[in-house]
Each structure stands twice: as structure tokens, then as C-alpha cells.
Amino acid sequence: MASGSGVSAETNGTPLLRLRGISKAFGPVQALTDVDVDIRAGEVTALVGDNGAGKSVLVKTIAGIHSADRGEIQWEGRPVRIRSPRGAAALGIETVYQDLALCNNLDIVENMFLGRERTRGFVLDEEQMEEAAQETLSSLAVTTVRSIRQPVASLSGGQRQSVAIAKSVLWNAKLVIMDEPTAALGVAQTRMVLDLVRRLADMGHAALIISHNMNDVFEVADRMAVLYLGRMVAVRPAAEMDRQIAVDLMTTGASSRQSPAARKGEGG
Amino acid sequence: MSTVDEPVEPDELSEEAARKAELAVPAELVAGSATEYLRSSIARIKAGEAGVLPVVAGLIVVSILFQSLNSHFLTAQNLVNLLIQAAVFALLGMGEVFVLLLGEIDLSIGYVAGMGGVIMADAAGPAHGWPWYVAIGLALLGCAGIGLVQGLIITQIGLPSFVVTLAGLLFWEGVLLKILGNGGTIPINDTVINDIASNNLSNTWSWVVMLVIVGAFAVLAWRRDDKRRKAGLVAPPPTITLLKIALALACGVGLVLLCTVNRGLLEPISGVPWVVLLVLAVLAVWSFLLGRTQIGRYIYAIGGSAEAARRAGIHVQGIRTLAFTLTGLTAGIAGIVYASRLRSISTTVDGGTLVLYAVAAAVIGGTSLMGGRGKALHGVLGGIVIAAIYNGMGLMGYGAAAQFMVTALVLLAAVTIDATSHRGRSAGT
Structure with missing residues (x-):
């Protein structure tokens, strides 16, 4: 499902969200260290990393729940400070927990x-809302509802996830952050949600997903951002990664393997 | 019927699946025609999503039971008397619905109602001699104030509503005793106040008022459904809308026919009691508030998931406090009716029993103790059930002992229905 558009988007235009040198410590624990990442409209960016790598802290920093100790956040090219979830929503950042x-x-x-x-x-304007x-x-x-x-009690897990995502679209989110959107879903439901994430990006929104499921990540992501112990060790188009490289990066912070594209280039 | 095509074999598997999926959806949302609507309604009832049906069925059973035991039960005189008796229970039940929707409870509601009666009687009585509207206004203000204070204690200090309102029950009983003195009574001599529970519309006015109310309902219901149908939104088919209007008209005509029978022994008494209109008015206002405004929507949302409501930017503690205030206010209305019926207020107010009747009325009517599900209408229907039991047992010469026990069993049955249907629902998701 993942299109190759991620590669061509590499160089064009200002990213929707640009993080530079983001650091965050909780007391003696350094959760994030000099994190740089760009998130582009029309792309699905997958944020991966082992437990405790800092994925949640990074997402909460973008969503306005934590504020960074150091570093700069640029939104559509302008430096901004995101002080609260409300502030994030005002910019056009919605989070689906x-x-x-x-x-x-x-x-x-x-x-x-x-x-x-x-x-x-x-009086509530039910007609207009509906x-x-x-x-x-x-x-x-x-269309499955x-x-x-x-x-909502009568919906399946995937349908609920879809409603939650649609809610953020309804509120004109430019960036939709999804935390484990396919966790605890069956095969068909996962398929439905991944299709929705893809469509979200194709409609011009930026999608940022956190996931532990490598199958899902490789299926839907245009770009992968790998966190290792609070450092961003790689931000690459998904086409330049494979499962083994991703696991190496997540567990050791580096990979000596060649990318699939490079292997192909050698005519392997 | 077209003669062109051979009938296509229905796909039984997918039909079965569609029927199953239908169960969870309110009937009016999926039905294209009246028959389809009825079929999906029956399916929903089978699946345990019965709405107000259990309470209506219960009411019929209770009526048949008492009628077979005492043929006086279903006379016009007794039924109108029953409606007047039901007024206090219905009002208290509606008050309780607000906090039950949040998943909270208000145990002080009986004595708060008593406080309403005392404030009104005292203000209108010889001590002050203020006009009736001032007395009623002060009573409502006082009761809303009590609800506000209890709500603030619950939300600002973060205490369980059960404990705070239990303290309220004891405290306001104490205040009542303090004001009235031991065994004291404040008589009410104001005619307007006494008329609330004992005067009736004239027969002519009964018909006029009923037709105006049903007419307004018909116009609003038809316009709303028609607009939704034209806009292609989820709406019941026209036959169902007409059926609803016909049902409302039938209920209205039935009520007025019942009330216009002479029920006086010494002098003729007939017409719709004022207090019935009062209950209907409160029902209309609270139903509007809960169903059609943001405040109501937020009360349901908090009852469904307080965390989701908070994240949606809803001022959760403010809405919770407001719900307790509205409960207090509604208790005040009940207290005014209570005192008006007795033409006095005394230390015999049994707020402890009244609160149990209030919770029972709401739950018997179909409001969930778990929060998030319920309507003002449930308080009224449940209130009528309680009054029927109270009235029927009284007719048969049973004392308070038996009444309490039967009411307790009915409450238990209602809570059981609530708990089991709740289990069914969460198991299905």
C-alpha cells in the first residue's frame, strides 16, 4: 500500500513540522537528546523504537503535553512554542491516543x-453536525458503519479507531498523530485502519504513527524515524529500509547492512 | 410487483449477519419502511435493548394485579388520585436522573425537598407573609443552592457523592427539625400554593390545553423528521412519525377523558389537575435540556467517559456541579408539591424513604446506575409505577411495612435488569 511518493518528497518544500535539537529530561533521566526530524504533509511517518526509546515523550512534546527543555519546533516554517494540547489543536495537530x-x-x-x-x-444543530x-x-x-x-459501543475496534481518526480530520488536523493505531486489532480490522492512514496521507494530511508492529510499519509508512535511547538514529524513506535494518537500528542504534535500494543498485 | 425478473434467491448468510448487526442500532436509524422498523424494534427488544418497554409492561402487570384484587383500582377517581400521588415521586425521580447520568448518586434529595417545603411555607406563612411567587422562588433558590454547595464539595474536594449526600441527608433533616421544632408544623394558607396540588383545570380548558400541547408536539415532530428525511439524514419513516403523533393524541385524549369524570363525593370535582401539567412542564424542560443542548450532551458524555469528556475540552467539574444543582432544584419543585398537597409542612417528612423512592423511580423507569444512560421521562414513568404500588397496596389495606418491602423488591428487580443488560452490552463489544 505504501507508495513511493516518500522518496520524491525528500527534498521538495518546507516540512510541515520540523524539530531541531529537541532535548527533554525528567530529573536525572535524559528522555530525548538532540532530536532532529521533519514531518511532511502527504506522508506517513512511522516513529519506531524499543520500549523506553522516547517515542511517547517525543509525541507528547509535539502534542503539547510536555514542553522541550531545549531545541526548536518549526510549524510550516515558522518557529512555534506548543504549550498545551489546546495550543497544538489550534495549530492543526490532533492526537489519537x-x-x-x-x-x-x-x-x-x-x-x-x-x-x-x-x-x-x-439548541444543538444536529442536522448540520450529522x-x-x-x-x-x-x-x-x-463506509462499514x-x-x-x-x-460507539456497538462498533468494532477498527471502526472505533476510524471514528477517532475521522474526528481529527473533521477538526482540520494537518498533522494526525496516532499511538499504536492497530494494537489489539484483528487482521481485517488492521487492514481497514492502515488503508485509512494511507488515505489520510493521500488527502494531504501528515500522519505520524507509533507502532511496534513492523508489518504495519512497512506496509503503510513512507518514511521511518528510529529512536534509540532518546536519540534519533535514522530518518529515512521506508524504501531504503528493510526489517533487519530497522531491528538493528532499534536495538543497537546502528546498522552495517546495506539498504535494499543499494543492494538493488549493485545488481545483487 | 414487477413481472420482469425471476425472484432472486436471498443470500441467507448475509441476511443473518445483517440482522445481527441491526440489533445494536436504534430502530429508527436503519429502517426504510414501517414494517422494517417494527421488525428491527422487535429484534432489539429480544436482544435486551428495550428502552421504556419493561416499565410500561410492569405498569400493565401491576394494574392487572391490583384490579383483580380490588375493582376500585382502575376507576377514574383512583387513577387521577394515583397521578397526583405520583407527582412527587416523578419529580424526585427526574431530579435523581441528572446525577445518575453522571454515575453519581444524591441521597439527600428527600430532605432537600423537605427544605423546599419549609422555606416556602415559612416565607408565605404568618412569620413573613410574602406573596406566593416570592415564597416559591425562595424555595427553588434555596434548594438549588443546597445542590450547588453539595456539588462543590463533591467536585472541589473530590469526595464521593455517596458520602457527601449521605451527610446531606442527615444535615438537612437536622436543619428541618431545628426550624420546625420538635413535632412542629407550619400550615400553608396561601390559596395559590395550595391549588398547585389540589386544583384542576375546568373540563373545557382541559380539552383545550391538551389539544394545544399535542398539536404543538405534532407540528414539531413532523417538521423535524420531515426536514431530516428531505436532507437525507437518519430519520424514521413518515408512518412512524404519524404513529408517534397518533400515540401522543391517544394518550392525551385518554388522560383528559379520565380526568373529566366527576370524582368528587360531596361536590363535583373534575378536570386535569394542575400538578399533572406541572410534571409535564418539568419533563418537557428537562428533556429539552438533556436532549437538545450542550449541557445535556456533556452530562451524557461525562457519564459515558469522564476522561474522554475532559480531553474533549469539557469543563467536567463545572458540569458535574451543575448537575447536582439541577438535582437540588428539581427536589425543590417536588418539595413545593409535597407541601402543597398536605397544605402544611411538618417533621413527618420522611426524606429517607423519599430518596429511595426517587432512586427507585429513576431506575425502574430505565435509567442506569452505571451512568451515561437515562432520560427525564424515566423518572416520570418510574414515579407512576411507585405510586401505583403505593396506591394499590393502600387500597388493599396493607400498611407501610408491606409497601416498603414490595417497593424494595421492585427496585431490586429494576437494578437487576439494568445490571444484566449492561453486562450484555459490554460483552457484545
């Missing part, structure tokens, strides 16, 4: 607009 933050007793439309309902006077939700879901080709007025 693993627990999804959906209310089971509310329906899909109600969940997608939760906290940002449209009203006419005091139309907008329907439009967003169709644009993402989320029977009715957008069904409670």
Missing part, C-alpha cells in the same frame, strides 16, 4: 463533535 477517548454511550456524530458542538442559539460528520466519513471512505447515529 491508544484508548481513543470516545464515549461509548454517545453515537458517532456526537463523539466526533464532542466539546465543539455546533449550535443555533441554545451532514458534516457524514461528509468527513465518506471522504475517508469509512451501518449508521452514523449508532452508539
